Amino acid sequence: MQTFASIPGGPVTSTAHRVPTTATAPWSLHPDRALPADPVLRPLARELYATTRGLPIVSMHGHVEAALLADDAPFGNPAELFVTPDHYLVRMLVAQSTSPHGAPGVRGVQDLGVAPLASAPAGTATAETDPREIWRRFCAGWHLFRGTPTRYWTEHALVDVFEAHARPSAETADALYDHLVERLARPEFRPRALFERFGIEILATTDPAQSPLADHARLAADGWGDRVVPTFRPDPLLHVDRPGWAAQVAALGSAAGTEVVDYRTYLDALRSRRAAFVAAGARATDHGHLRADTTPLDAADATRILDAALRGTATPAEADAFSAHMLFQMAAMSAEDGLVMQLHPGVLRDHCDGVARAYGPDRGYDIPEQTEYVRALRPVLEAFGHHERFRMIAFTVDETSFSRELAPLAGVYPALRLGAPWWFLDTPDGMRRFREASTDTAGFYNTSGFVDDTRAFCSIPARHDLARRIDAGHLARLVAEHRLDLDEAIETAVDLAYHLPRASYPAPGR
Known part of the structure; x- marks a missing residue:
């Protein structure tokens, strides 16, 4: 049996030793995710979850802007939708910005599209404006979200809402970006349509x-x-x-x-x-x-x-x-x-x-x-x-x-x-x-x-x-x-x- 110490190169210090994240089969979500692993509890939990999974959502505290639904305009690009406004996601990528196994190209919030204030001090770094590049940086850092709720929420949205077929990675970033752009252009992916669908x-x-x-x-x-x-x-x-x-x-x-x-x-x-x-x-x-x-x-x-x-x-x-x-x-x-x-x-x-x-x-x-x-x-x-x-x-x-x-x-x-x-x-x-x-x-x-x-x-x-x-x-x-x-x-x-x-x-x- 191969132990951690016997893996060539020891602990991960660069992307060269990372197992490729491109899935060989279409990406899907396990129906029992987050349910108890105990074999006695899981069938009971399935039965209980089945009674609530289709109930309407009552969302009584949040920070979605009313303008999003009043305008009902198509969402922008994937970076604007998933990356730049999400402080959970931004903070993790920034936390790994000096790590050799972090997300390439991320040094601070500006590299994920966060623009400086008009009153920002002189010399403040300008924001990345290429949404595809921001998306690539996020995808290259997808492994950083393993075990976090950010991963659970994001993969649910990518798979269940936008029908993505491959996990984010440096290799899949561009194809996934193009897939999302195509979905976002459809009327059924506008805010009010998704409100109804959700x-x-x-x-x-x-x-x-x-x-x-x-x-x-x-x-x-x-x-x-x-x-x-x-x-x-x-x-x-x-x-x-x-x-x-x-x-x-x-x-x-x-x-x-x-x-x-x-x-x-x-x-x-x-x-x-x-x-x-x-x-x-x-x-x-x-x-x-x-x-x-x-x-x-x-x-x-x-x-x-x-x-x-x-x-x-x-x-x-x-x-x-x-x-x-x-x-x-x-x-x-x-x-x-x-x-x-x-x-x-x-x-x-x-x-x-x-x-x-x-x-x-x-x-x-x-x-x-x-x-x-x-x-x-x-x-x-x-x-x-x-x-x-x-x-x-x-x-x-x-x-x-x-x-x-x-x-x-x-x-x-x-x-x-x-x-x-x-x-x-x-x-x-x-x-x-x-x-x-x-x-x-x-x-x-x-x-x-x-x-x-x-x-x-x-x-x-x-x-x-x-x-x-x-x-x-x-x-x-x-x-x-x-x-x-x-x-x-x-x-x-x-x-x-x-x-x-x-x-x-x-x-x-x-």
């Missing part, structure tokens, strides 16, 4: 508080107003020390038809925009603060800090206190208007300041950190945790908090639900750990159902499919251990895939 029942976008929601208005005029709904995202307005905050507040006032000159007009403008979102069909707000702190200030201190911010003199400590206070205020407004409050804390955004200044945010340099919830959420939950109109869904990328903090909180406060594994945790093993960590104290019915949180439109069905497979596997184990009867497991699987996300994001007033 079985999406409702999709929520994420929109700045000051957005005029013009694309949503166009969709509503086309009869899509109940199928694509906005989500209110006020983050830049709640952090008074962020660059550009004053301009953001001025834009808020303009959108609300008022001038923000003090704390009262600031709150009035936010309420006005929330009302506009509700009128456009919004179900939720979304808050991506670094910390989950919801400690309120008294009105005098909040007024003083906002006045200082408008003058440009607020201190970092004041800014932190004000952002926590505004999370409390957002909860209070949700108790008034019925918008579900989503909280996504615990990510240090733009860890590399140089990349952020040169190429902007969301380039793969957002890093999770430890997050505290028990004391942080106490002010909001004491005030609104039993309020009949208030609903909060708390997410985390600190999975140690599931069993210790968030599941126990969701297991007692009627207003709180535990969000699905998010971002760095929406992986097969992350989802399994989530169910094992949270079910003991939160059960299944204090969770929100799956959210895909994606910018990559064509990955939506893959992400929901993976969640359904993992839940089928978890429920199969409970059946095999005689902790659930099969009929209960089937009902639970359907609830997790469909009924819970619908119930977790009701329309305001319902």
Whole structure:
């Protein structure tokens, strides 16, 4: 038997020793992928998955732009669709940019088509503009995604959606590119046609508080107003020390038809925009603060800090206190208007300041950190945790908090639900750990159902499919251990895939 040490050249140090990745048979996806390997559990998991695989997709949190569906224009080239906007994919290729077995030609985000900002420092590298070359670099680095959820999502889209017949590799890159270009030119591969094909029942976008929601208005005029709904995202307005905050507040006032000159007009403008979102069909707000702190200030201190911010003199400590206070205020407004409050804390955004200044945010340099919830959420939950109109869904990328903090909180406060594994945790093993960590104290019915949180439109069905497979596997184990009867497991699987996300994001007033 040949051992690793006996392979010529030892550990892989160049592409010369890599096994060719060109498949000898057409590329296909195994029907049992991500289901349990255990021979007792797999048949049960198959039966459970069969009850959910065809259910409509309820996609209540994500970052697909409404303009994509309002315009319904053909997608661009494969690089624009799969590579450049996908920070999961970009970060892996960049992480291997100095490795001899990485993706040739990738030195930084610019080599994958990410363009520098107009305000980028002098000397910033320009972006690669040849989409075929960007695609080649991605294909040459396909092996880097082995074992990652990025591979699962991407191969699902390539095979199941676009009918690709060979895995990406340096050898197949050009033929695969041409195949995708041909598919993308067909009318059945335009956004609205794919929306129907994916079985999406409702999709929520994420929109700045000051957005005029013009694309949503166009969709509503086309009869899509109940199928694509906005989500209110006020983050830049709640952090008074962020660059550009004053301009953001001025834009808020303009959108609300008022001038923000003090704390009262600031709150009035936010309420006005929330009302506009509700009128456009919004179900939720979304808050991506670094910390989950919801400690309120008294009105005098909040007024003083906002006045200082408008003058440009607020201190970092004041800014932190004000952002926590505004999370409390957002909860209070949700108790008034019925918008579900989503909280996504615990990510240090733009860890590399140089990349952020040169190429902007969301380039793969957002890093999770430890997050505290028990004391942080106490002010909001004491005030609104039993309020009949208030609903909060708390997410985390600190999975140690599931069993210790968030599941126990969701297991007692009627207003709180535990969000699905998010971002760095929406992986097969992350989802399994989530169910094992949270079910003991939160059960299944204090969770929100799956959210895909994606910018990559064509990955939506893959992400929901993976969640359904993992839940089928978890429920199969409970059946095999005689902790659930099969009929209960089937009902639970359907609830997790469909009924819970619908119930977790009701329309305001319902």
